[in-house]
Every structure is written in C-alpha cells, then in structure tokens.
Amino acid sequence: xxxxxxxxxxxxxxxxxxxxxxxxxxxxxxxxxxxxxxxxxxxxxxxxxxxxxxxxxxxxxxxxxxxxxxxxxxxxxxxxxxxxxxxxxxxxxxxxxxxxxxxxxxxxxxxxxxxxxxxxxxxxxxxxxxxxxxxxxxxxxxxxxxxxxxxxxxxxxxxxxxxxxxxxxxxxxxxxxxxxxxxxxxxxxxxxxxxxxxxxxxxxxxxxxxxxxxxxxxxxxxxxxxxxxxxxxxxxxxxxxxxxxxxxxxxxxxxxxxxxxxxxxxxxxxxxxxxxxxxxxxxxxxxxxxxxxxxxxxxxxxxxxxxxxxxxxxxxxxxxxxxxxxxxxxxxxxxxxxxxxxxxxxxxxxxxxxxxxxxxxxxxxxxxxxxxxxxxxxxxxxxxxxxxxxxxxxxxxxxxxxxxxxxxxxxxxxxxxxxxxxxxxxxxxxxxxxxxxxxx
Ligand code: ATP
Ligand code: MN
Numbered sequence: 001x002x003x004x005x006x007x008x009x010x011x012x013x014x015x016x017x018x019x020x021x022x023x024x025x026x027x028x029x030x031x032x033x034x035x036x037x038x039x040x041x042x043x044x045x046x047x048x049x050x051x052x053x054x055x056x057x058x059x060x061x062x063x064x065x066x067x068x069x070x071x072x073x074x075x076x077x078x079x080x081x082x083x084x085x086x087x088x089x090x091x092x093x094x095x096x097x098x099x100x101x102x103x104x105x106x107x108x109x110x111x112x113x114x115x116x117x118x119x120x121x122x123x124x125x126x127x128x129x130x131x132x133x134x135x136x137x138x139x140x141x142x143x144x145x146x147x148x149x150x151x152x153x154x155x156x157x158x159x160x161x162x163x164x165x166x167x168x169x170x171x172x173x174x175x176x177x178x179x180x181x182x183x184x185x186x187x188x189x190x191x192x193x194x195x196x197x198x199x200x201x202x203x204x205x206x207x208x209x210x211x212x213x214x215x216x217x218x219x220x221x222x223x224x225x226x227x228x229x230x231x232x233x234x235x236x237x238x239x240x241x242x243x244x245x246x247x248x249x250x251x252x253x254x255x256x257x258x259x260x261x262x263x264x265x266x267x268x269x270x271x272x273x274x275x276x277x278x279x280x281x282x283x284x285x286x287x288x289x290x291x292x293x294x295x296x297x298x299x300x301x302x303x304x305x306x307x308x309x310x311x312x313x314x315x316x317x318x319x320x321x322x323x324x325x326x327x328x329x330x331x332x333x334x335x336x337x338x339x340x341x342x343x344x345x346x347x348x349x350x351x352x353x354x355x356x357x358x359x360x361x362x363x364x365x366x367x368x369x370x371x372x373x374x375x376x377x378x379x380x381x382x383x384x385x386x387x388x389x390x391x392x393x394x395x396x397x398x399x400x401x402x403x404x405x406x407x408x409x410x411x412x413x414x415x416x417x418x419x420x421x422x423x424x425x426x427x428x429x430x431x432x433x434x435x436x437x438x439x440x
Contacts, residue, residue, distance in 0.1 A: 015052030018092045022084045027099060030055075033131070034076045034107070044069045047091065048078065053264075054133065056090040057082055057098050065101040075107040075131070123426070127440045130430055137265035138428060141258055142416045148257035149210060149231050149412070152250050158233060159204040163193030163211060169390050176215040178226075189214035192409055194339075195394050197234035198370065201405055202397065208233035210412065218435060221312045222424040223362065223414060227433040234407035240341075240351035240369040243406035244327055247355050247365050248281035250410070251325055255279040258419055271421050275323060275359055284326040288349070291318055291328045309335050310354075315362030322358040329353035338384040339377070341369040355408075357418040364415050367408020374398040 012021075012028045022028050032050035039045075044059040046069070057080065059069035072078065082096025112125050113132075122129045129135060153160065166180075166187045178189040191213050200207040213230040235243060255276050258266075266273055286294070292304045295317045302314060310318070310328070318328075330349045333342055340350040352368030371377045377398055381388050388395065416428040426432035431440065 013052040014048065014050045014055045017055055017084060017094050017096070018053050024084055024086055026084050027081055028084060028096065029079075029081050030096075031079050031104075032077070034072055034074050034078060037072065037074055039070060046072070048080065049131075049133075051136070053092065055092055055094060055096060056087075057096040057101075059098045059101060063098060063101075065098070068103050069098070069101050072103055073107045073109045073111070075111050075128075076103050077105040077107075078103055123432075123437060124440075126431060133268055135427075135430075137262075137268040138416065138420050138422070139430060140265045141262050141269075141420055142412075142428060144258045144261045145254055145412060145416050145419065146210065146229075148254040149208075149250070149410075151257070152253045153208040153233065156206075156246075156249075158206040158208045158235075159200075161197075161200050161204065161207050161209055163190065163196035163209060165190050165212070165214075169195070169394075176217055178214050178216050191215050192230060193232050194234065194407060194409065197232055197407060198394070198397055198405065201234050201236040201403075202401065205237075206233070206235050213409075220435065223312055223417070225413060225425055225429065225433055226435060228414075228425075229412040231410040231412050232407065234405060236403050236405050238369075238406045239404055240329075240353070240406060243367055243369065243408060244285070244329075244353060244355075245281075247327070247367060247408055247410075248283050248325075251283075251355065251365075251415075252279055252281045254415060255419065266420075269420050269422075271419075276419065278324045280324075283324060283355070284322070285353075286326055286328050288328055288330045288332070294318055294321060307332055307334070310363075312362060315356060316360045319356045319358055319362045320360040322356070325355055325357055325364075327353045327355050333380075333383075336368075338380045338386060339370050341371045342376075342380075351406075357414070359418070359421070361414070361418040363411075364418065365408050365410045367406065369404065369406040372398060372402045372404050374402070 010029060011031050014030060017028055030050065032048040035047040035049040035054055037046045042061045046057050047054050048057055059066060079102045080098055081100035082098045085095045085097055087095040113128055166182060167190045168187055176191060180187055193209055193211055197207055210229060210231045212227050214227055217224040217226055259273060259276055289306055292306055292308060295302055295314050296304055299317050330343065331352055333348055333350055336350050336352050340352040343349050343351050350368060354363045355365035356362050357364045371380060374395060377395060378388050381391060413425050413428040417425045422428060426434060
C-alpha cells in the first residue's frame with residue numbers, strides 16, 4: 001500500500017462507501033485525516049474524514065499495524081485499507097474493519113481545536129477550523145451557490161465580464177469607502193462594479209460578474225463583511241419590472257440547485273429544507289409604505305415613518321413575517337443612491353427595490369432601474385451634493401446613445417447565510433474580513 005504519485009485512480013472516497021457504493025465485505029482504499037480517536041486498549045475506533053464524508057474504522061490489537069493505530073494523533077493524515085461492513089450503530093451506517101493502515105503525516109498532538117470552542121478562538125484558528133464538518137458543509141453549499149449563479153446567467157444570455165478593484169468614485173456612498181494611496185493619487189477599493197457594468201451593456205447588452213466588493217462597514221451586524229462577494233448584473237432595454245423578474249428567477253434557480261446538490265450538507269447543518277422548497281417565483285411585491293406599516297404593526301416601538309430607512313433590525317421584523325422571499329418596492333428617492341430612476345408617476349419615489357430573504361434574514365439583493373437621461377442624472381447629483389465632475393465618464397453613458405436599463409447586486413455571502421440558516425455572515429466565508437478581523 002504505497003502512497004501513489006500524482007492523482008491515483010486506486011483510492012475510493014468515503015462518500016462512495018456511505019452511499020452504499022461498495023458491497024459488504026469488499027475492500028476499499030482511502031486517504032484522509034483522523035477526525036476522532038478512542039482506544040479501549042484492545043480496539044481502536046477512529047473516524048476518518050476526507051472531503052466527501054466521515055467514516056468509522058476499527059483496528060484490533062492483533063492487527064500488524066496496531067502500533068500505528070494506537071499511537072496516531074487527531075488530524076494526522078493517513079492511508080488505509082478496510083473491509084466494508086454495514087453497522088447501524090456507526091455514524092453514517094457503515095464501518096471499515098482495517099486491513100492496512102499507514103500514517104503519512106503524524107499531527108502534533110497539540111492540535112489547537114479541543115477545549116476552547118469560543119467564536120473568537122475558532123476565528124483565530126480559522127485555517128484549521130475549515131476542517132470541521134460545519135465549515136465543510138457550508139463551503140460546499142457556497143460552491144453550489146456560485147455555480148448556480150454562473151449557470152443561470154450564462155443560460156439566459158448574459159456575458160460574464162470583470163470590473164476594476166481600484167476606482168475613483170463611490171457607488172454606494174462615501175462613508176464606507178476604503179481609501180488608498182494610488183501612486184500619490186487618492187483611489188478607493190470598489191464597493192460595487194455597477195458603473196462599469198452600465199458601460200458594458202452598451203457593447204454586451206446583458207452583462208454579469210461575481211467579484212469582491214469592499215465596504216468599510218463600521219456597524220457590527222451579523223450581515224456585514226468588509227470584503228464580500230457581489231454578483232451583479234446590468235441589462236440594456238430593461239425596466240424595473242423586467243429586472244425584478246430576473247431577480248426572482250435567479251433566486252429560485254440558486255435555491256433549487258442547492259436543494260438538488262447539497263442534501264447531505266443541509267442535513268449536516270440541520271437546515272429545515274421546507275422553507276427552501278417554498279422558494280418558487282413569483283415572490284410577493286410589497287410597496288415600501290406597506291412594509292413600514294407591517295413593521296410598525298408588529299413592533300410599535302420602532303415608530304417608523306414613511307421616510308425611514310430599513311436597517312437590519314427593521315428588516316428582521318419584516319422578514320420574519322414571510323415564508324418565502326419578497327420584494328420591497330418604491331423606496332423614497334432620498335433613501336437610495338443618486339442613480340436610481342424616480343418613478344414618473346410619483347417622482348418622490350424610485351423605481352428601485354430590495355429583495356429580502358424570509359425567516360428574518362432580510363436584504364439579499366438591491367436593484368432597480370437607472371436614470372437614463374443626462375439632465376435628470378445631473379440634477380439628481382446636485383440633489384445628493386455630488387460633484388458632476390467626479391462622474392464625467394458615467395454621464396457619457398447617457399450622452400451617447402442612452403437606453404432604459406436596470407440591474408442589481410446580490411450579496412452571495414448573504415444568500416449562503418440564509419440558505420444555511422447561519423447566525424453570522426462570517427461563517428459563510430473561508431477567511432472572513434470584518435472590522436475586527438483580518439487574520440488569518
Ligand atoms: P445594507 O443596507 O444591508 O447595508 P446595502 O443597501 O448597502 O446593504 P447594496 O449597496 O444594495 O447594499 O448592495 C447590494 C447587495 O450587496 C446587498 O443587497 C447585500 O446582499 C450585499 N451587501 C451589501 N453590503 C454588504 C456587506 N457589507 N457585507 C455583505 N454583503 C453586503
Ligand atoms: Mn441595498
């Protein structure tokens with residue numbers, strides 16, 4: 001049982017054993033890590049994990065490799081062979097009676113994840129905590145969410161493109177910009193690729209990307225990262241109604257895909273899938289004023305007016321009242337960024353909406369129709385105390401062949417948080433970045 005060079009076909013994965021892919025009595029060869037270990041002095045019970053699952057293996061004192069099995073430490077990497085046995089008592093329903101066992105990398109016995117399971121400690125040893133079953137499951141859901149987004153856009157005629165990370169102007173307001181010295185000039189990290197996406201629709205028509213966005217969020221909420229993954233799209237010749245349909249279809253597609261591909265992981269996370277089965281477009285459309293009423297009716301202390309913005313707390317009260325995603329539409333102009341198109345039928349309000357996840361989760365998408373008229377865009381900049389000089393190239397997009405267009409930004413990490421039903425958004429990320437965390 002030598003370790004193979006390169007990628008060997010001679011190893012099975014644990015998942016294939018757990019799913020009944022090998023007859024009882026047949027011998028499988030595995031590579032993985034020691035997950036748990038206990039010994040009675042005569043028998044060693046270990047669980048071994050690999051990327052696909054965890055299985056119990058048993059070694060006996062009469063086995064030639066007994067010494068290795070007796071002295072192996074947690075998280076050691078191992079190569080083994082064992083006979084498949086069905087066993088209802090074993091986690092996963094199968095067990096391997098070891099026929100060969102070799103330690104490849106003996107782990108230092110001081111593996112730092114043992115007694116202290118505090119949030120802070122697990123973040124300090126994030127590079128090792130990624131090996132947990134929880135993180136393994138979340139990261140696989142995350143993988144499926146990314147795949148589903150690409151699949152949806154590509155199947156529906158969108159071109160994938162990219163935007164710059166160094167930029168000179170804010171999309172989403174100055175207070176959350178990360179400022180940096182760009183060879184003596186001031187530049188910022190991108191908060192959103194939207195302006196660049198708008199430029200691209202004049203050549204690609206329908207465009208999307210998934211990229212990091214950076215926001216200096218000083219609020220400590222369970223839904224804000226300073227570096228998050230942003231799926232954004234922009235569509236030419238598309239109005240507010242049209243873009244809401246895209247949002248609904250995309251969310252429906254993502255959830256369906258995760259339900260198909262990640263049954264086991266959702267089980268590991270103890271996620272009740274009933275609310276996810278319920279995610280089928282169309283979603284309820286709630287006018288902004290109605291949303292305010294629904295919050296006040298549930299929680300009079302919030303005492304919101306028809307000018308109030310909805311933050312995490314307000315959205316929690318609102319989104320707890322829904323059992324599928326929904327859209328809040330027609331926010332007042334002053335609550336949204338300057339580029340949102342005012343509703344011609346009611347110019348104090350925008351053709352913009354947020355898509356909120358149910359079960360209390362709140363905003364996962366912000367989007368709407370953009371102002372397409374040059375003069376109106378410039379007026380709106382003045383209203384927001386912005387200098388039109390800072391937005392010259394953006395204004396050019398209206399000067400040269402303007403079209404009605406709409407788009408949105410989806411927070412990928414927020415979607416993962418909701419689908420996995422996690423308390424905090426940092427648990428959706430392998431290496432989360434927040435105000436108090438840039439290590440490891
Ligand atoms: P919020 O009001 O919750 O701070 P926002 O209105 O600033 O969000 P948008 O500018 O509309 O957010 O960004 C589009 C999407 O990007 C949001 O719907 C959300 O899903 C996601 N998003 C925004 N900021 C963050 C963040 N700091 N961390 C994670 N996701 C974010
Ligand atoms: Mn928003």
